[in-house]
Amino acid sequence: MQIHLYTDGAAKGNPGPGGYGIVLEAGPHRKELSGGFRRTTNNRMELLAVIVGLEALKNPGQQVRVVSDSKYVVDAINKGWLRSWIQKGFKGKKNIDLWKRLIPMLQKHQVQFQWVKGHNDHPQNERCDRLAVAASEGQGLPIDHGFENLEGL
Template sequence: MAELVVYTDGASRGNPGPGGYGVVLIWGSLRKELSQGYRKTTNNRMELLAVIVALEALKKEGLTVTVFTDSKYVVDSIEKGWLWSWVKTNFKEKKNKDLWLRFIPLYKKHRVKMQWVKGHASNPFNNRCDELATAAADSGHWLVDEEFERTCG
């Protein structure tokens, strides 16, 4: 069985401001792209949401998935174990609890390896995700990041 490779990126115009995510899923010779813009959000929320959307798009459970992202926030939260410490404290004084709680069951369904990749460099898939994310942020066709707007204005 082929390994699933995922590239993700998030962007915001202002922090907070209009934002978007971009995802490229690669399964053997198949490739799928996903993106969406949001009216008011943050870069970190879009980085994390990109990973969530990628994992939500998987139709089977138990897959081996390598997620490439230029977000140290996302990679370090998972690979350095910060997320599991936050869970133990019910995310006390931590941002993006709603998204992390959405992420955790998706993460547990698969064998996920998070891999940091340098942003705005020579990786064509990361660059494509950046194009998708920034186009979504700039599109004017935005969804509402309801939890962010409810709690942060």
């Protein structure tokens, strides 16, 4: 059974408070996940949504279609940018901590990426957007250490 993983990220101020939203669907099953951080970027949240969604899958070898409105994430995979970044040791790239966290998930599952235009009445994408925005507006948001630790350098 193919799993559909719908994702979105949001950040106010970019950098600023941010969040991610996830809708997982497999047959009749549906699960929603979200989380937020006090200071982060939109691209980090877009990428983290994919990671958290894949990490939520219990069994290895799942067939997963990731549907995202992030050209950054989808093109990095579909256009082979990630392979090139790995070969070059991620030199000059951002969000290295997250890309390195994603790689084992891509090896663990059979993952395809599909881009969808954001804010275009796609029901699951719109739901992910609402989850991400709500998560970014939460109280007492945790630190995105991968962002804030590098930002201070």
